[in-house]
Amino acid sequence: MTTRQHDSSLYEEIQATERFQELRRRFRNWAFPMTAAFLAWYLLYVVLSGWARDFMGMKLFGNINVALVFGLLQFVSTFWIAWAYSRFAERKLDPMADEIRHEVEGKTE
Template identity: 60%
Template sequence: MPASPERYLEVQNSEEFAQLRHKLRSFIFPTTVAFIVWYALYVLLSAYARDFMAIKVIGNINVALIFGLLQFVSTFVIAWYYARFAAREVDPLADNIYDELENGTPKAEAAATTDGGTD
């Protein structure tokens, strides 16, 4: 049976949900800004610093090609880092909130209860 709308509002106003939002925002906003600046730098250099971007580094490989490939590398690094961050920081909080919403018991308390509280 799904939780009531009032229960969802209660969870939304809880300290745990605020902590989850803070963790997500503290990762997503700076990372997004950094990536947009990095991408804009690439576009602006391509448009206004053609001589610099045309500098050959090795054979026919120039600075523009290296920067272009680094766009792909940075995208994959951000995705990998976010997956790692989410698994360590976000998912446990979200799982705990979900368990509390569905079962009325936080995951940590539920594990201690089923375990008998012994180590």
Template identity: 60%
Template sequence: MSELTHPPGADRAETDYERVQRSAEFQALRRRFRTFVFPMTGLFLAWYLVYVLLAAYATDFMSTRLAGNITVGLVFGLGQFVSTFVITMLYARWANTHQDPIADELRQRIEGRDL
């Protein structure tokens, strides 16, 4: 712990966690996480809200028959299932390949120093 530096404007020693938090790798990890997760959350919540609003206020449109008893509403509802499955797989694959290796490396670096 001899290489402790002082964070800008603070009169105490910087912790290991703060140094990692300031590092370029961690900042990039955090930025990538947020730029994936926040827009995706906005997207599926908006799509869900549109669906709920249509079901509540555009019942005639949702009751339009496409084939037999398969209505627009049923297709949109099943579409919610499909979009949920797709986002789940997209996120899992993205996190496995893009985030995990960097997170693991940072983790080993921190824990190696702590222990």
């Protein structure tokens, strides 16, 4: 068996394990809902900007209007999601991924 075939079968074997499937499940259970929420929030901003111009143009204080605040909140929410994912991955994904990686490295030596 060549090294390439050995690596391929090893990775297929690891992918089939319950721990790897749990790792994927944890990632999907966090990433998909968060992605959907962010896209809904972004599309709300776009829709309101296109069809609720009076609302978006409403001045809050000085020259600051609702559209500007919503636009800035897009950046805030992006950074918050990145920070939240980092914390989630550190607590729930990285330990399991490290275990799987060490297992793979042990089998390839």
